Amino acid sequence: MSFHVRFKMMTAKAATAAMATLLLASQAPGFAGSVSAATAEQVTEASTGEDVLSVVNSDVPEGAKISSKQASDNILKLFPLLQKATITSANFDSPNSFPPPDYKAWEIGFGIREGNSSMGFSATVHAGTGEVLSVHLPSELLDKQRAEADRQVTEAEAEKLAEAFLYEAIPDLEKDAFLAISESYPYAVQQSLFGRTEYQYRYQLKHEGLLSEAETAYVNVDDQGRITGYSRGTIESDYPSSNPELSAEQAKKKFDEQFDVELAYISPDGFSSRKGQKYYLGYLPKSSGNGLDANTLNPINPMTGEEITSDSEQQDKPLKGSVAAFVPNTGQKLNASQAESLIKKNFDIPKGYQLDHSQLIKGYYASPNSQVWSLSWSNRNASASYMFMRDISAQVDAVTGQIYSFNVYQRIMPGTTEVEATEETSSKSVTKAEAEKLAVNTAIALAPDAAKQFRLSTVIEMDGARTFLFKRYMNGILVKDDSLQVQVAKDGSITEYYARVTATPEQLPTDAKPAISYEDAKATYLKEIQLILAYSRYGGYGMTNGEAVPMGIKLAYVPTRSENSIYGLYEVLDANTGEWRSMYGDLNSSSKTQPTDIAGHVAETALTSMIEHGVFIADEQGRILPDRVITKGDWFNYLARAINPSMDMYYGGDSDDKPFADITSDSPYYPAVRTLLDQRWLGGSDPEKNLNPQEEMTREELAVLLVRILRYEKLAGFYTLPSDLPNIADAGAVTNKGAVSLSLKLGLLPSIEGRFMPARKVTVAEAAQVLERLAKLQGKTDTFMSGNRLY
Incomplete structure (x- = not known):
């Protein structure tokens, strides 16, 4: 799992601090997130019928302070709606993640049966304190108990x-012993137009009055x-x-002395893989955005909890190697066998x-605009369970031959002993200098212009491996x-x-001279930054080599621009405008653009709603062009974004996928078409049929598409006479x-x-009004948008 995904599971501050230090905002596959795990202490009982007593009881196993019966009672007290479900299992263990946390928990399983179909889900309770840790009610249960009242609660x-x-x-929980997390948090989820309206609130709790x-807590x-x-x-x-x-005064003085900024090219959509997006110039913290240990005032590594030293920070060290530079493939597109040969040539x-x-796919974060071979190797004859043995994956550009990733995953079952050393695991141990030389040579050999464009920035020392991180200039x-990462195991192998x-x-600004000077930028940062005393968390994740980084807490002075946040410095200073912008892009940036041409329009309310829900995206001049005639492709995009406002950022597909003759994976309408096909709102795909997304949309064509969404096609067949349109x-x-x-x-x-007026063309404003009316039908028809289920 990537850094990007794993950090969502951690707190935002730890994620942003680590990202700022290591420049791993998008991905760093060396650090794995949660994986399925079990331990020898597991105690499980399961029920196949209605007899709940055979599942939960009053026994308190060793290592717990409450029974499964107490755990289930605590869940039902908070969520009485779960009495409509059946308890199916009770499992006492470390929560199902690797590395396991430092506490044990009861996992209570629930089931819902309807006819011959059933579904299951679970809730977790701390086995020591009895506190409920996680419950998420499925839409199947919520929909059945949904009231018919039209009144909805407001966000407030x-x-x-x-x-x-x-x-x-x-x-x-004491009064005011928590703080609501600001909406400026970059991972804030935007409400979609379609689906159940659901608000998520995030809270930071306090210990002894400190955040x-x-x-x-998430509610x-x-x-x-x-x-x-x-x-x-x-x-x-x-x-x-x-x-x-x-003291805080001593901490601020030390922080100001160490703090520095640097100029950078920054993507406005850091989470996006959009093709051709433009970069802007901004100033960001160079290396001192981490918290300071409140007892030593030394910077804390948010990953390991150790103090950051000059030895681990390489100060942008130029690359000098002894291998030939990468040369891209200039022949025909590589096949799977050729891609595999490239991996074997460079890795063991x-x-x-x-x-x-082996599969040819569309690239994602590391290669958003490329055709990529996705490869994996396994050893099914290994002595241990296959799911807990090492496997290997790689990605290779099918056109240039550039290797984007190579990972050896160590999936060792917690509580078991790692497989003894074989021919593939040497007893030798390489020095740091030898490991660095190997990492640098690997970077030069595999990345274009690496010796000119990359510098070694950070070395992460672990017991089993060293990870070398490189920045691009x-x-x-x-x-x-843009970054490189090479992990060298203690035996000298690249894992x-x-x-x-x-x-x-072409994506970079033509003028590299910023309007704001370095000195002014640094002064602006120091004026804005304050240090607050808080408890800083570190560790609590697993490496792909099977090594676990323990979780811990330190008292720290945390840099922030808000006294109500311990997220650290997740904003950067625009080097030309002087405005503060999100360091990692903004999932909802398009929806926050203020339109310039809808004020006073007859459909202003509907247009505003579409912008707020991310259905409409203003152009670079902030225009919606409400009276512009839309195409079928426009409608497909609107409809798909009504389901998923972030569709444009995340939806990928196979390079050779062709759902329709005129819709390929490179089409601007591909994400929307795939989304609507998944919902069965476009019928079935047909590679020999044209969808004609460029054609302008008429009112009658729109009516046909609406009936398909509502699943009333057959019903519509009964209305064929002019009298059916009185x-x-x-x-x-x-x-x-x-x-x-x-x-x-x-x-x-x-x-x-x-x-x-069946032949009249549909405008942007009319489309907004139709979508708004369609949204109000949710839950009021038999087949359209019942709760969060999309049909």
């Missing part, structure tokens, strides 16, 4: 319900005021004293491992998020290689009378002065 009302729930869920990065509240989900992050380790040995594939998967300026080299000269003067001009009739009856496409 939902927030009050969430805060009240915190006091109920966390025993002995604690290890104590978090989901739906539009009916029901708590639909809850999760709680906690830690068993003892907290250090809340009294620092050194242990004896017994066979290539068992163009025109002498840092390219944020991981990762390259993200995405920025091109009071419509131009009924004879309508071909699809059933679709038009139903669209009229449901109020989706009202008549215009007594006529339907």
Whole structure:
């Protein structure tokens, strides 16, 4: 799992601090997130029937302080709706993740049966304190109990319900012993137009009056005021004293002395893989954005908890190697066998491992605009369980031959002993200098212009491996998020290689001279930054080599621009405008653009709603162009974004995928078409059929598409006569009378002065009004958008 994904599981501050230090905002495959795990202490009982007593009981196993019966009672007390489900299992263990946390928990399984189908889910309770740690109610259960009342709670009302729930869920929680996390948090989730409205509130809890990065809570509240989900992050380790040995004044003085900034090319959509996005110039913290140990005032590595030393920070060391530079392939596109040969030429594939998967796919974060061979090797004859043995994966550009990643995953079952050394595991141990030389040579040999564009920035020392991190520079300026990573095991083998080299000269600003000087930028940062005393969390994750980094807590002075946040410095200073911008891009940046051309428009309310939900995206001039005629492709994009506002950023596909003759994976309409096909809102795909996304949309064509969304195609077939369109003067001009009739009856496409006008073209404003009306039908028809289920 990548850094990008894993850090979402951690607290935002730890993620941003580590990203700022290591320039791994997008991915760093060497650091694995949660994986399925089990231990020898597992105690499980399961039920196949209705007899709950055979599942939960009053026995308290060794290592626990509560029974499974107490755990289930605590869950049902908080979520009485779960009484509608059946308890199916009770499992006492470390929570199902690797590395396991420092506490044990009860995992209570629930099931819902309807006819011959069933589904299962689980909730977690701390086995020591009895505190409920996680519950997420499935839509199948929520939909059945959904009230028919039209009134919905407001966001402000939902927030009050969430805060009240915190006091109920966390025993002995003192008044104001938590802080709501700001909406400026970069991972804030945007509400979609379609689907159940659900608000998520995030809280940082306090320990002895200080914000604690290890104590978090997330509460989901739906539009009916029901708590639909809850999760709680906690830690068993003892907290250090809340009294620092050194003062805040001393900390600020030390921080100011060490703090520095550097100019960088930054993508405005750091989470996105959009093709051709432009970069801007900004100043970001160079290396001193980490918290300071409150007792020593030395910077803390948020990954290991150790003090950051000059030995680990390489100060942008130029690359000098003894190998030939990378030369891209200039011949035909590589096949799978040629891609495998490139991997074997540059990395060791242990004896017994066979290539068992190869697929040509569209690249993602490391190669968003490329065709990539995805390869994997495994050894199914290994002595241990296959799922807990090492396997190997790699990605190779099918055109240039550039290797984007190589990973040896060590999936060793917790509680078991690693397989003894074989031919593939040497007893030798390389020095740091030898490991660095190997890492540098690997970077030069595999990445384009690595010796000119990359510098060694950081070395992460672990017991089993060293990870070397490289930053990319163009025109002498840092390219944020472009990076190389090489992990060298203690025996000298490379267990991981990762390259993200995405920025091109065409994407960079033509003028590399910023309007704001370095001195002014640094002064602005220091003026804005304050240090707050808080508990900083570190560790708590696993490496791909099977090594676990333990979790811990330190008392620290944390740099921030807000006294109500311990997220660290996750904003950068625009080098030309002087504005603060999100360091990692903004999932909702498009929806926050203020339109310039909708004020006073008859459809202003609907247009505003579409912008707020991310359905419409303003152009570079901030225009929506409400009276522009839309195409079928425009409608597909609007409809898909109504389901998933972040569709444009994340939706990928296979390079050779061709759902329609005129829709390939490179089409600007591909993500939307794939989304709608998944929803069965476009019928089935047909590679020999044209979808004609460039054609302008008429009202009658829109009516047909609306009926398909509503699953009323067959019903529409019963309406074929002009009399089925009463009071419509131009009924004879309508071909699809059933679709038009139903669209009229449901109020989706009202008549215009007594006529339907089937050939009239649909504008952006009219599309906004139709989508708004369609959203109001959610849950009011038999087949469209019941709760969060998309049909």
